[in-house]
Amino acid sequence: MPFRRALLSAIGTTASVGTAGCVGRIRRKLRGDTPIEDPCNAPTGSWPTAGGDSGRTGQTDTAPPAPDATAVDLLAGVRGNDRGQQHASNPPVVADGIAYIPVTGGLVAVDLNTPTDGPSWSRDLDVGITAAPVLACGAIFIPGTDHLTALNSTSGERYWRADAVGFSDTSAAVLDNSIYVAGFSPAAVDIRTGTVQWLEGAGETLALDDDGIYTTRSDSQVSGIFAYDLNGEERWRVSGEFVGSASVLDGTVWVADYQGTAYAIDARTGEVYWSHSLPGVNKIDAGLAVAGDEVFVPAGTGTTSVALDAATGEIRWAVDTGIVTGRPVVGDNWVAFGRTNDGVSVYDRTTGEERISWSRAEYHLGTIDGLVPVKDGFMIWEGSSSGLSLLR
Template identity: 25%
Template sequence: SNDVWGTPVVAGDLLYVTSFEVHALDVGNGRRQFKTRDVAWVMAVEGGRIHASDGPSLYALDAATGAERWRLQTDAWVYSLKADRGTVVTGTRGGGVQAWEASTGEKLWESSGVQTDFETAEAGPAIHDGTVYLWQDARLRAVDARTGVERWSYPIGDAASCGGVPVRVTPAPDGFVYVSAGARVLAVDNVSGHVRWHFESPAVFLCPPAFAPGPAVTGGGVYLADYLGTVYAIDAATGKDRWRIATEARQSIEPVLVTAGNVHVGSGSALYTLDAVTGTPKWRFAAGGEVVGAPVVADGRVHFGSADHVLYTLDAAGGQLRWKLATGGEITGSPVARGGVVYACSKDRCVYALDALKGTGTGNRPRT
């Protein structure tokens, strides 16, 4: 009955969406299996649990049944929540960060002095593979997720020296953390904290870097777009830009999508696809409103939503429109594609599950 917002989460046979409460829907038929009694401003599904916060409290539910596992009061309003490998990390208003044991809610550690300029879910503390990344006291700090012990720190600067935009981090499988900080991009060794290189652009980056593995000749590297819409391909080993291509002004905080040798980027009201190796534009598709969230590619198709209330599906190689669905409201978050189905939320208070090939309703589908 309330607005549905954000990106749906698919885990096992259930799809989770936030609509003030968390709703768990059967992926096969859309029937609601349960909903929470509490508001969930932030949510993460991990390890068979739903971790969520209504602001002043933090709670965990069984992801299959909705049964409460634990609940606690926090010292300040929770604005960000991430969960990874049995640890829940929260950012609270006033510069606080806390780590919790996911199974019990036991507090593992807490810290203060984290930046307070950007108290949003995407600008909060990040956790990846046992490390938490904090923007604290004008430094980027990497700490052990279980103990809070510092592994390294780097003087990244305060909000003013970072262009008045949040610092964003992308831990990558090559052992480096790629950081966007204002108009700078840095490659930081995840073990030692040594800065391998840094790159400067004329304009600030609102989105985190995207990393594609492999050599540059096959499209490997670091990719991101600044707020003017210029897309950069940076050599991951040297920090030199291989190419830069102008699109159009971009307010999105979502990273560009690099897959199958292509870079897909929503800029303004258009989706652009560039060759990852050369930067050569392949196609541009104009939607009827601002591109919302991040595109998703599956089975040779690219799906994305727009502020014009429409969910679009294009051929990923050529950009031809395959189908589109007009909903009763602006698409929220990013679509999710799994098992031949694309899931999306709209401000018309509906969740959509559509056949990814045809764009038709899925009806009652067997669980996959």
């Protein structure tokens, strides 16, 4: 039974505090809910979830901005739409040239080709948005303080609302016909109907591959990274103070702890292939990026961002980026770091040589807490000021 299997697999921290299993309560569907019937083809030119994909690899097939790029305030047109003072409460997602932006009191859709014209549509929500949204099946899924809400991505009309909530950028992800949400009460939600089955425990982050779910948790009860198969059975756990989400690709999980040690772990067995303490790296909240045979580790609150050999963990290059609180973005031959207090810099993936940089002061940006790649540019989430700029 695929749906039951999906339900049992949700949010693997269940077994960290007891025996994994369902409470056994299925949500009664709210009156007026509409099932999603659109085909689940992947949107083009997209960044549909935090980290770019459910594995949180940070990979993109877009190109970085031109050296003479300009910066546009993406919320200027929203404020001019009689919505008052607006802030970007969480990082946006994007598909087919439309950015879906969590703002004060709701969500707005902005055409990136005409960003100053105001939103294509806006939807007020009666709960705050607590995590990055997720795009799938022609819908956008929005974790809030009390509910997971599914909206039509073209019109903003509501499909359904489910009793689920996520608390971090990487707390929601899609696998097959389910959307998984990590939070105070973790849940697996049928993507088409919004039907929920609760599970025990609580996870803080989620990363998925076709064969497992990988969560991190750090609190007074238990801390570590946990892996579960799609039958809900715990495969393995590795203890440690892991805060940012894991990245998973081709059977390997990469994660970093709060002290700046990076790990490579067999996704099926939990064998730690290698672990290396990285000088100049500290307190990584956002997670890593991985592509090909390289792993990219942001400085966190430290001073140095590094590229590692994915197979051995050896340092290939290191650059003085200063603080980097967002996940790196990896293109075909480049990697970008949002240098929190300084600007956005693009480096050669192989050598670490800086190709180009856009100064925070010159472009009048707030603190840079996250990058979302778009065609020929980046959206820059300015977390402390809750601003959002398009650099293109």
